Amino acid sequence: xxxxxxxxxxxILLINSLLAIGVLILAFSKERKNKSTLIMLSCFILIVPxxxxxxILLGLLINRLTRKGNVDMSDVSFSQEREKIIxxxxxxxxxxxxxxxxxxxxxxNASLRRLLLDTMLTKAKDRISNIAIAMNSSDTEASHYAxxxxxxxxxxxxxxxxxxxxxxxxxxxxxxxNLLTFDYLYEFISLGIMSKVEQEASIYTLDDVADNLFxxxxxxxTASHYLKITDLFIxxxxxxxxxxWSQRASQYRPNMLDxxxxxxxxxxxxxxxxxxxxxxxxxxxxxxxxxxxxxxxFHLYYSLA
Numbered sequence: 660x661x662x663x664x665x666x667x668x669x670x671i672l673l674i675n676s677l678l679a680i681g682v683l684i685l686a687f688s689k690e691r692k693n694k695s696t697l698i699m700l701s702c703f704i705l706i707v708p709x710x711x712x713x714x715i716l717l718g719l720l721i722n723r724l725t726r727k728g729n730v731d732m733s734d735v736s737f738s739q740e741r742e743k744i745i746x747x748x749x750x751x752x753x754x755x756x757x758x759x760x761x762x763x764x765x766x767x768n769a770s771l772r773r774l775l776l777d778t779m780l781t782k783a784k785d786r787i788s789n790i791a792i793a794m795n796s797s798d799t800e801a802s803h804y805a806x807x808x809x810x811x812x813x814x815x816x817x818x819x820x821x822x823x824x825x826x827x828x829x830x831x832x833x834x835x836x837n838l839l840t841f842d843y844l845y846e847f848i849s850l851g852i853m854s855k856v857e858q859e860a861s862i863y864t865l866d867d868v869a870d871n872l873f874x875x876x877x878x879x880x881t882a883s884h885y886l887k888i889t890d891l892f893i894x895x896x897x898x899x900x901x902x903x904w905s906q907r908a909s910q911y912r913p914n915m916l917d918x919x920x921x922x923x924x925x926x927x928x929x930x931x932x933x934x935x936x937x938x939x940x941x942x943x944x945x946x947x948x949x950x951x952x953x954x955x956x957f958h959l960y961y962s963l964a
Contacts, residue, residue: 671709678712679705809852816847824864827871834876841868845887862891866900873907882908882917889921893928901925916947923956 679701686697704711823840830836844865853861869888872880885908892901905925908918919942926935939956942949949957 675704675708675712813852816850820844820847820861824868827868831871832875834872834879837868837872837876838879841865841872841884844868845891848891859895862895865891869904877911880911882912882915882921885912886917886921886924890924893924896928898925898929901928914945914947916949916953919947920952 682697682704683701686694686701700715704715707714820840820843823836823843827833827836827840844861848858848861848865851858865888869880869884872884885904889901889904889908892898892904902925905921908915908921912918919938922938923935923942926932926938942953943957
């Protein structure tokens, strides 16, 4: 009897049996839903030696390659070190708006437009907040779904932003449209879900919106507008642009808390500590009411003095 080819067959059967037993043992450490699936796989591997494991591995490989091809993860930026998004109600903002039905009845177009945009942004924030944890999940399927949802949100926000920019460009002197576009783009950027390249491009787009507001409706620009655009340029380390808006804030919105904040943030990032403490001393000697951030800086100032 020729037993020359028997040993390879026995080795294959032994490895196949050990693999089936391993999958069976793994099944008992999983939840009930996954346990039954793994038990079936174990039986399949045992009944169909060699071909069974190859078939399963090929299926997993094809599924993984297909999933990576369908989702462009470079279009999604979501840091794993990011804190959970906490969305407390903005009572001051919400109390200034009438219900949508009432706004339509009384033809309150400005309130209606702002209400609709705020509603869209709030829903986007809610969706991003809900999927933030899933994006960092070790479950690849859950991460895949979360990335797909984020891309859908991005697509919706991009389309609205583009429409608003076009409307503003058609009517550059429309102050309400200009303010709405600025606020919308700023909130969109603040979500932090764009890729680094798109995030930077959006900040320069917001700079164009701010320049339009500065040119046509200068006195509608508040110290908060100057602070927001300054902080965004600081975040991408474009200190020249940050300085431009900080200087404009000093010229057109002097003696305002947010104007001082813009300068303090820029001086600190540039490590210009002499100017930083001079600015802090000037603020201390003013009659401007300060918030917790500045109070903490005062404590630092006095501890170093």
